[in-house]
Amino acid sequence: GAVVSQHPSRVICKSGTSVKIECRSLDFQATTMFWYRQFPKKSLMLMATSNEGSKATYEQGVEKDKFLINHASLTLSTLTVTSAHPEDSSFYICSAMSGGNTGELFFGEGSRLTVL
Amino acid sequence: GENVEQHPSTLSVQEGDSAVIKCTYSDSASNYFPWYKQELGKRPQLIIDIRSNVGEKKDQRIAVTLNKTAKHFSLHITETQPEDSAVYFCAASPGSGYALNFGKGTSLLVTP
Numbered sequence: 001g002a003v004v005s006q007h008p009s010r011v012i013c014k015s016g017t018s019v020k021i022e023c024r025s026l027d028f029q030a031t032t033m034f035w036y037r038q039f040p041k042k043s044l045m046l047m048a049t050s051n052e053g054s055k056a057t058y059e060q061g062v063e064k065d066k067f068l069i070n071h072a073s074l075t076l077s078t079l080t081v082t083s084a085h086p087e088d089s090s091f092y093i094c095s096a097m098s099g100g101n102t103g104e105l106f107f108g109e110g111s112r113l114t115v116l
Numbered sequence: 117g118e119n120v121e122q123h124p125s126t127l128s129v130q131e132g133d134s135a136v137i138k139c140t141y142s143d144s145a146s147n148y149f150p151w152y153k154q155e156l157g158k159r160p161q162l163i164i165d166i167r168s169n170v171g172e173k174k175d176q177r178i179a180v181t182l183n184k185t186a187k188h189f190s191l192h193i194t195e196t197q198p199e200d201s202a203v204y205f206c207a208a209s210p211g212s213g214y215a216l217n218f219g220k221g222t223s224l225l226v227t228p
Contacts, residue, residue: 034215043205043220044160093159095216103148103211107159 002028002098006108013084014116021079021111023094029074030096034105035067038091047092050077084115118143120208122219129226135196137222139206140188146208149182149189150216154203163204164191196226 003026013019023033031052036044048069049057056069066088068080077096081088091112095105119142129135141149150165166173166180166189173180177196182189193200203223207216 032213041221041223044218046215046217049215091157097212103209103214104150104162104165105216107161109159110157112157 002026002096002106004030004094004096004106004108006094006111008111009109010112010114012114012116015085016083018080018082019084019113021081021092021094021113023077023079023096023108025075025096025098025106028096028098030077030098031074033071033077033094033096035069035077035079036093036095038093038110040091044093047079081113084113086115089113089115118146118208118217120206120217120219122206122222124222125220126223127225129196129224131196131198131226131228133196135191135193135200135224135226137191137204137206137224138188139190139208139219140186141208141217142187143208143210144187145210148209148211149180150207151178151180151191152205152207152218154205154221160205193224196224198226198228200224201226 005024007022033050035047038044047062050069050071052071058064071077093110094108122139147168152160153163154160177194179192203221205221206219209216
């Protein structure tokens with residue numbers, strides 16, 4: 001199957017700082033990537049849809065100025081958590097479709113963010 | 117938007133028994149229904165999926181059934197093994213280009 005790589009896998013930062021998470025499709029081009037957030041023992045909540053070359057589409061309740069998404073190439077999407085606070089601590093997972101019309105999503109390894 | 121309900125939230129079975137997880141969805145436009153297995157701290161892994169033109173699909177010990185009229189689909193795991201213990205998520209989407217909407221997950225524990 002298609003491979004999606006996410007980096008970093010873990011990050012600890014201080015309140016008020018910004019953190020960037022990268023999501024790469026390694027063996028395919030992804031015009032669309034999706035960013036999910038997962039709290040402990042909870043489901044995956046869609047945050048935004050990232051489209052190459054255009055602005056991301058955010059789900060209701062997700063602050064676009066706080067969670068900056070950039071999809072500058074067909075293989076890379078980034079999520080920047082700006083001015084992070086402890087409540088932003090979570091597991092962030094990106095995903096992408098490999099093309100074709102299957103609808104199957106391939107997930108990155110996830111990034112665990114801890115804001116102190 | 118799509119709303120996916122999943123039951124039960126936890127399920128404990130003895131090794132060798134079967135496990136069944138059920139999901140319902142609300143959007144009649146949904147036509148792709150995957151099931152993911154997630155181990156602690158890991159990414160979700162697709163274990164089986166079904167599309168709206170198929171009523172049942174089987175892959176070894178895992179099967180999925182779909183009732184589009186009733187808008188529900190189920191995961192069946194037979195001859196469960198301890199390594200089947202994980203959190204299972206159902207999801208639904210209208211297909212390619214659309215994000216998946218996930219159920220809340222079922223924590224499956226298979227005891228030896």
